[in-house]
Amino acid sequence: MPFDRFAIIESTLREGEQFSTATFTTAQKIEVAAMLDAFGVEMIEMTSPVASPQSAADVRAVVDLGLNARILTHIRCKREDALQALETGVHGIDIVIGTSPQLMQHSHGKSVREIIDAALDVLSFVREQQPGVILRFSTEDSFRSKESDLLRVYLAVADSGLVDRLGVADTVGIATPSRTFELVHQLVRLTGLDIEFHGHNDSCCAVANATAALEAGATHIDTTILGIGERNGITPLGGLIARLYTLNRDYVAKYDLPLLPQLDALISRLCDLPIPFNNTITGSSAFIHKAGIHAKAVLADPSTYEAINPDDFGLMREIAIGHRLTGWNAVRDRAAALGLSIDDATIQDVTRVIKSRADERPLTGVEIDALLRETAGITPPHLPTPFPSRGEGENTLSEVRA
Numbered sequence: 462m463p464f465d466r467f468a469i470i471e472s473t474l475r476e477g478e479q480f481s482t483a484t485f486t487t488a489q490k491i492e493v494a495a496m497l498d499a500f501g502v503e504m505i506e507m508t509s510p511v512a513s514p515q516s517a518a519d520v521r522a523v524v525d526l527g528l529n530a531r532i533l534t535h536i537r538c539k540r541e542d543a544l545q546a547l548e549t550g551v552h553g554i555d556i557v558i559g560t561s562p563q564l565m566q567h568s569h570g571k572s573v574r575e576i577i578d579a580a581l582d583v584l585s586f587v588r589e590q591q592p593g594v595i596l597r598f599s600t601e602d603s604f605r606s607k608e609s610d611l612l613r614v615y616l617a618v619a620d621s622g623l624v625d626r627l628g629v630a631d632t633v634g635i636a637t638p639s640r641t642f643e644l645v646h647q648l649v650r651l652t653g654l655d656i657e658f659h660g661h662n663d664s665c666c667a668v669a670n671a672t673a674a675l676e677a678g679a680t681h682i683d684t685t686i687l688g689i690g691e692r693n694g695i696t697p698l699g700g701l702i703a704r705l706y707t708l709n710r711d712y713v714a715k716y717d718l719p720l721l722p723q724l725d726a727l728i729s730r731l732c733d734l735p736i737p738f739n740n741t742i743t744g745s746s747a748f749i750h751k752a753g754i755h756a757k758a759v760l761a762d763p764s765t766y767e768a769i770n771p772d773d774f775g776l777m778r779e780i781a782i783g784h785r786l787t788g789w790n791a792v793r794d795r796a797a798a799l800g801l802s803i804d805d806a807t808i809q810d811v812t813r814v815i816k817s818r819a820d821e822r823p824l825t826g827v828e829i830d831a832l833l834r835e836t837a838g839i840t841p842p843h844l845p846t847p848f849p850s851r852g853e854g855e856n857t858l859s860e861v862r863a
C-alpha cells in the first residue's frame with residue numbers, strides 16, 4: 462500500500478528557491494534543512510550546484526550536516542551538470558528533461574531519440590562515476606507531452622536499469638487527479654520502479670493530484686513549505702500532511718507534526734510572506750469555531766466539526782463568542798473557564814445581550830469576560846464598563862432578564 466511507504470522529497474531548497482521572494486542564505490538553508498530533517502522528511506532536494514558558486518557551496522554545507530534525510534540535487538540532463546553534482550557529495554541526483562512539444566521546441570530543441578540518448582548518456586556517466594548515488598530521471602511537463610513520446614522515453618530509461626526512480630512532473634499545473642492516477646498507474650505497471658510526483662498548483666489541484674499519485678502507487682511526493690515555487694508553487698507540505706492525516710492519521714505518524722507550524726512560520730519569515738488565513742492547519746482561522754451550533758457540538762466533542770485535532774500539531778482551537786451567531790453553550794463554557802458560577806437561565810440572558818450588541822459590532826474577548834464577571838457579581842455593575850455607552854432601546858442584561 463503506497464500510503465504506508467511513501468517518502469516526501471522536500472524541495473523548499475530547490476523548487477522553493479524559484480519562488481519570487483525566496484533567496485536563502487547559507488545559514489537560512491541550514492536552518493530550513495535542519496528543521497525539515499527534525500520534522501522527518503526523507504529527502505531534501507537542493508538547487509543545482511550549476512546555478513551559482515554559492516549554490517554549490519550550500520549543497521556541500523547541507524550534505525556536511527550529516528542529517529538523516531538524504532540530500533539530493535536537481536540538474537539538467539547534461540554531463541557537466543552531473544559532474545558538478547557529484548563533486549558536492551550529494552546522496553542523490555534528480556535529472557530532468559522536457560518532453561512536451563513546447564519544451565522540445567523552445568527549451569532544448571532535442572527530438573525524442575536525442576532525449577533518450579542524452580538521458581542514457583548522463584545516467585550511465587553518473588553510475589560509472591558513483592555507482593551508489595540515488596538516481597532519478599524525470600520528464601518535465603509530462604502532462605502536456607505526447608503519451609507515445611513519454612512512454613518511449615520512460616521505457617528506454619527503465620530498461621537501461623540505471624535509475625532508482627522515475628519522476629512525473631505537472632510543470633504547468635494542469636493535471637487532474639484522474640489523469641495523474643492514470644499516468645502514474647501506467648508507469649508503475651510498465652516499469653515496476655519507484656515513481657515520484659511533482660505537481661504545480663496553478664489550477665489548485667496540487668494536493669489532490671499528489672494524493673491520486675499515491676493512490677496509483679507513487680512512492681515519492683515533492684513538496685515545499687507553504688507550497689512556494691515557480692509562479693504559485695507546488696504541493697504544500699502542510700497540505701499534503703493534512704490530506705494524508707485525514708485519510709488515516711497513521712500515514713503521517715512518522716513525522717514530528719508539532720514542527721509543521723514552525724516550518725510554515727520559518728518560511729513565512731524568510732520569504733516575507735504572510736501565511737494565508739485559510740492555509741491548512743496553520744492558517745489563522747484553521748481551528749476557529751464560530752456558529753453557536755458548531756460551538757455547542759465542538760465543546761461536547763471536538764471531532765464533531767474537526768477532522769484535524771489541533772493538539773496533534775501543538776495548536777489550540779478557539780471558540781469565537783462575541784458575535785451574533787453565538788450560542789449559550791459557548792458563553793457558558795467561557796464563564797466556566799473564568800471560574801464563574803452562573804446558572805443556565807442567566808447565561809442564556811447574557812447570550813441574548815451579546816447577540817443584540819453584536820448586531821452593531823462584534824464584542825472582544827475582554828468585553829465578553831467583563832460582561833460575564835459583571836453578571837456573576839464580581840465587578841460592581843456600575844463601575845465603568847469596557848463597552849461603549851449603549852444607545853436607547855438596546856437590550857441590557859437586566860432588560861433581557863426583566
Ligand code: HCA
Nearest residue numbers: 557599601602628630632659
Ligand atoms: C521546472 C522543473 C520542475 C522539475 C520537476 C522534476 C518542473 O520547471 O522548474 O524534476 O520532477 O516543475 O517540471 O520543477
Ligand code: CU
Nearest residue numbers: 476632659695
Ligand atoms: Cu516544478
